[in-house]
Amino acid sequence: xxxxxxxxxxxxxxxxxxxxxxxxxxxxxxxxxxxxxxxxxxxxxxxxxxxxxxxxxxxxxxxxxxxxxxxxxxxxxxxxxxxxxxxxxxxxxxxxxxxxxxxxxxxxxxxxxxxxxxxxxxxxx
Numbered sequence: 166x167x168x169x170x171x172x173x174x175x176x177x178x179x180x181x182x183x184x185x186x187x188x189x190x191x192x193x194x195x196x197x198x199x200x201x202x203x204x205x206x207x208x209x210x211x212x213x214x215x216x217x218x219x220x221x222x223x224x225x226x227x228x229x230x231x232x233x234x235x236x237x238x239x240x241x242x243x244x245x246x247x248x249x250x251x252x253x254x255x256x257x258x259x260x261x262x263x264x265x266x267x268x269x270x271x272x273x274x275x276x277x278x279x280x281x282x283x284x285x286x287x288x289x290x
Contacts, residue, residue: 166180166181166206166207166208166266167179167180167206167207167208167266168180168203168204168205168206168207168222168224168266169203169204169205170200170202170203170204170224171200171202171204172187172188172190172200173187173188173189173190174188175187175188176204179224179263179266180263180266181263181264181265181266182262182263183262183263184229184260184261184262184263185260185261185263186234186258186259186260186261187258187259187260187261188256188257188258188259189231189257189258189259190259192228192231192259193228193231194228194229194230194231195227195228196227196228197225197226197227197228197264198225198226198227198228198261199223199224199225199226200223200224200226201218201222201223201224202218203215203218203219203222203223203224203266204217204218204219205219206219206222206266206268213268219268220269221268221269222266222267222268222269223266223267224263224265224266224267225263225264225265225266225267226261226262226263226264227261227262227264228259228260228261229260229261229262230259230260231257231258231259231260232257232258232260233255233256233257233258234255234256234257234258235255236253236254236255237253237254237255237256238251238252238253239251239252239253239254240252
C-alpha cells in the first residue's frame, strides 16, 4: 500500500517501511507522530483520491534522527568590480520511517448502548 501525504507543506509518496528526510518538525529521536493530511491511497489495483483529503486515514511515523543536510554554497560575483560574496546554507531536516498507513471506514461508527440508564433503573428498585 502507498499513500501521498502532506508533511510540513510538501507532498511525499510513501509506503510502509520507507525512510525519508522531511522539513524539520518538533520531536525527539524515537518519538511517534502521525499525519492525517492524506491526499491519495493506493494498493496497486485500486486507488482512492481525496477531496482534498481521504477521510479517516493517517500515516504513522517514527522519528529516526534530527539534523542538518549537506551545505549548499552560493557565490555572487560581478566582474571587473571587485565584488564577491560567498554564502552557505544547511537545511534542518528530520529523518523519519513510515510505520503504518491506516485507512478508516467511510461509514460513521455506531453509537454504543448506554449502560448508565440500565444501572440507574436497577439502583432505584
